[in-house]
């Protein structure tokens with residue numbers, strides 16, 4: 753398990769799947785805003801790549817996020833689009849509704865940076881998020897990500913086009929443990 757100050761990132765367990773499906777992926781608004789693709793219902797037992805144990809796709813590394821103290825599941829996180837030639841990857845995360853706004857997101861980004869830069873030897877990490885997703889923008893910026901551009905009207909979300917912000921962090925600019933969170 754990878755450890756931050758408050759969260760652990762571990763492998764997906766079968767027990768996590770019904771919770772993530774019900775609390776995250778069955779939420780049409782959250783899924784539509786966070787996924788970059790249209791919401792679809794997920795049949796229990798289906799091999800949805802967001803919910804499989806032992807995902808064999810090498811370019812994507814999914815984690816379940818737990819509270820370090822209690823071990824309780826608080827969300828999901830992934831390094832995806834891993835490109836070993838250009839040594840870059842994307843970061844994605846989603847917390848259960850009850851776990852949001854308590855500092856976990858900032859800590860998850862910190863742990864994913866450690867995984868990307870130290871464990872995988874990457875040079876660049878990237879995040880795309882909706883321009884009004886303040887919590888995601890701040891979680892990234894706390895860890896040193898900088899806004900590199902606005903992708904105008906790039907996301908179709910429930911009836912309207914929204915802007916996305918592209919944020920990047922290079923390994924030489926990364927300062928581990930500098931996000932100001934305990």
Ligand SMILES: CC(C)(COP(=O)(O)OP(=O)(O)OC[C@H]1O[C@@H](n2cnc3c(N)ncnc32)[C@H](O)[C@@H]1OP(=O)(O)O)[C@@H](O)C(=O)NCCC(=O)NCCS
Nearest residue numbers: 786846847852853854855856857858881886887888890891
């Ligand atoms: C985005 C998300 C991962 C952020 O994690 P979080 O644990 O809620 O965020 P944190 O508690 O670490 O807060 C980070 C910052 O955002 C601020 N913040 C948190 N929730 C906020 C909200 N609802 N509105 C405005 N600011 C908010 C915090 O005050 C903090 O700011 P600071 O660094 O200036 O002190 C989480 O809210 C989430 O899972 N949201 C739904 C799914 C999603 O949007 N995923 C990202 C898709 S790209």
